[in-house]
Amino acid sequence: MKARQFLFITSFLVFIILPHNSYAQLHRNCGTMSHLRYQELKQPFLKKRIEAQNIAIAKWNKSRSKASEDTIIHIPVVFHIIWTNAIQNISAAQIFTQLLVLNQDFRHNNADSINTPSQFQALMADVGVEFCLAHQDPNGNWTDGITRTHSTKSVFDMNADDAKFSAQGGYDAWDATKYLNIWIVPAITNNGSSDILGYTQMPGGNWSTDGIVIGYKYIGTMGTAHSPFNKGRTATHETGHWLGLYHIWGDDNGACWGSDYVDDTPNQAAYNYDCPTDPHVSCSNNGDMFMNYMDYTDDSCMNMFSLGQKARMRAVLNTTRLAIKTSGRCMANAIIPASKEFNFQVYPNPSNQSINISNYPIHLRFKVRIINMEGKQVYQNTYPADRQSINISIKGLKSGLYLIQLSDNQNFGSSKLIIQH
Ligand SMILES: [Zn+2]
Structure with missing residues (x-):
């Protein structure tokens, strides 16, 4: 039985067995691939652009030097908080905890990396990317890297990308060649399904909609962060997408032919939920890399990017996202805020x-x-x-x-x- 079918049946059993006053356990649901498919339908040239980008990535990876892999890359981030009630207008302290998690995860300084199973330890990567809160807005004015917008809209539509436009109840993107835009919204819907934690526009799309959208319950490690997604890993996962990573199982609906375009991640049938026991075998592999940030496991279960994923992300930063490396919106001493x-x-x-x-x-x-x-x-x-x-x-x-x-x-x-x- 393929893992996804098994998961569907077990989820269904859990649903009918639980009494009506109980809540089924929350599972990760990322909208990125669905968003990409929708954009590909609407933008006929997007598929070609992504193909060209994959060729550029392969070319970069052939010619890259060790020095280019060791240089730390700084990425300025602006958080756009869109809120309808005060609790959704999350504190700067909560934003800082998210930035801290991003910096720990992308520099492999996360304390829970001791949980990575031994068969994958040689593949654990320091991606060499650090994030700061932007200190200058697109007009050159001082900013703390956080915008706050009161909106009457409490649910944002993933396909409409309405979070990214002031005229649609959201907030216009800052120049995405210079900033990583992260919108924090009350809730995200996709064709009526409203349990999406976040979604990202993959590299290659239009700059006006480039960035990440995340629900306010899944940001940082305090305040409104909601268990089991209260360790800041939704943003780590989505930032992986923003830097060109696909889901680790290759988004093939439980088959074994899908690829994540990374060589060192095991072939895997489907997503994993919660936190499986290692080894969790599928597609005749030696065990899924379910603790990878690009699977669907709980925040406390995730703890690594692989060396192959690092190479792909850094290739994106040296091709499609080259401009952000020199945007100058990070402080000379990149701020890694404390808690x-x-x-x-x-x-x-x-x-x-x-x-x-x-x-x-x-x-x-x-x-x-x-x-x-x-x-x-x-x-x-x-x-x-x-x-x-x-x-x-x-x-x-x-x-x-x-x-x-x-x-x-x-x-x-x-x-x-x-x-x-
Ligand atoms: Zn995802």
């Missing part, structure tokens, strides 16, 4: 001689940075744990807008500073 955010006081602000910083909730040794609008760090110092306030001379800094960051190992805060001479 908490906080406020502090800067005064006087605007200032022209010196500034005082106080009322910060830090009790450890901490770092202060000042960053200019070009993303360059113009001041950095480390202070002892018992320092209650700080005075910094800013006489040498030109008039303009700056960002002050305070951070220790667990906390992160930032504030604007205006210098006027």
Whole structure:
């Protein structure tokens, strides 16, 4: 019996056995492939563009050097929060936890990588990609990398892509050659089915709709994040799609002929739900790589990208998505925020001689940075744990807008500073 048929029958049995006041266990449902098929129908040239892209990827992978594989690539991200009720207008702290997970997963710094089964450990990859919150909007103005839009629309249609247009109750994309756009919406529907966690436009589509859409219950690791999808892995999975990855089972409805265009992932019949016991054999393989971010398992079950997936993603970043590498929207010192955010006081602000910083909730040794609008760090110092306030001379800094960051190992805060001479 093919895995998908088995899953369908077991899901059906669970449904009829459970009493009516119980909830069936939530399963991952990603809309990316359905969205791609719909776009291919509507855009006759898309299939050809994707074929050309696959040729470019193969060409890049033939010629790539080790040095090109080791360079860290920084990707600026803007989160567009679309909300109808206040709870959906999630906190910046929750966004930071999502960014942290992306940075851990794409640098293979995720603590749960110890759970990767031994037969796949040699294939675990540090993709070498880091993400920052964009610090400049498309007009060159200061931004914290988060937009917030109140909308009367509580369900967004995947095929209409309405989340991506202000005129349709969503918010217009920022130039997708310079930013990874992630829309966070109340809910996503696809032909009446409203249990979709997220969907992504694969590389090769129109820039005006490029990016990722995710439900507010599946972002980050706190606040509204909803078990079993409360470890930030929906965004990791969707960002894999955004960088050209297909589902690990090849989207062939349970057969064994479908491909994910990656050589080192085992041939796999269908998606896996929940968290199977290893080895979970299908298509005569030695076990599915169900802990791969591109399967359908629960957040706490996923923990790796493979070396082949890394090569494909980096090839996309050196071909179709080449422009984002040099967009300059990431800070010189890419921010990898910690799990908490906080406020502090800067005064006087605007200032022209010196500034005082106080009322910060830090009790450890901490770092202060000042960053200019070009993303360059113009001041950095480390202070002892018992320092209650700080005075910094800013006489040498030109008039303009700056960002002050305070951070220790667990906390992160930032504030604007205006210098006027
Ligand atoms: Zn997917």
